[in-house]
Amino acid sequence: MYTFKKEERLCNKRLIDGLFHNGSSFLCYPFRASWQLTDAVQPFPVLILFSVAKKRYKHAVDRNLIKRRMREAYRLQKQSTLYDALACADKRIVLSVGYIGKEILPYDVFEKKMLKVLTQLAGEVLK
Numbered sequence: 001m002y003t004f005k006k007e008e009r010l011c012n013k014r015l016i017d018g019l020f021h022n023g024s025s026f027l028c029y030p031f032r033a034s035w036q037l038t039d040a041v042q043p044f045p046v047l048i049l050f051s052v053a054k055k056r057y058k059h060a061v062d063r064n065l066i067k068r069r070m071r072e073a074y075r076l077q078k079q080s081t082l083y084d085a086l087a088c089a090d091k092r093i094v095l096s097v098g099y100i101g102k103e104i105l106p107y108d109v110f111e112k113k114m115l116k117v118l119t120q121l122a123g124e125v126l127k
Contacts (some may be wrong), residue, residue, distance in 0.1 A: 004075040007042075010049040010094055015040065019049075019094050026124070028117045030101030031070075035093050035121060045086040048074065049096040056102070066099050069107050073114035081118040089126055 010016060015038065023036035038047075050070045052063040074097070086093065097117065 001079055002075055004071060005044075008044045008046065008048060010047040010096070012047075015047065015094050016049065016096075019096055023094075023096075024124070026120065027100075028113060028120060030099055030105065031113060031117050032098045032100050033117050033121055034096040034098075035125065037125070038092050038094050040092070042092055045083050045092050046078065047094045049094075050074075051096065051098045053098070053100070056100075062104060066104060069110045070097060070099060070114065072107070073111045074118075076111070077115050077118055081115065082122050085122040085126060091125060093125060095121070 010019075019034055019036045023034045025032060025034040027033075050067045052066045054063065057063045057066070097114075
């Protein structure tokens, strides 16, 4: 239940390009979420990509720390917030969550904000 497998990660170049060219997005500071409904057969309701700007965070250790915190917050909240709603509506999406914050926040803030992002996303997808 609280897993984050390789099959859940968005790696397909064609899907990523389509997401950034044709997808919808919204801002929920410190995250920017881009998403798009997809018809592709996938083992999970959501394929997700996490990103942190190299321009803002020069050191790889900082970017990796932020991505690790984002993945952990997502992993713990995806099932109750997003997966159940998408399963009921029988919809599948590709999702990108980018970090646009100016400083590295503590984990509890990541957790709260990720919950807010996933709740807002579930509301937008089910409109």
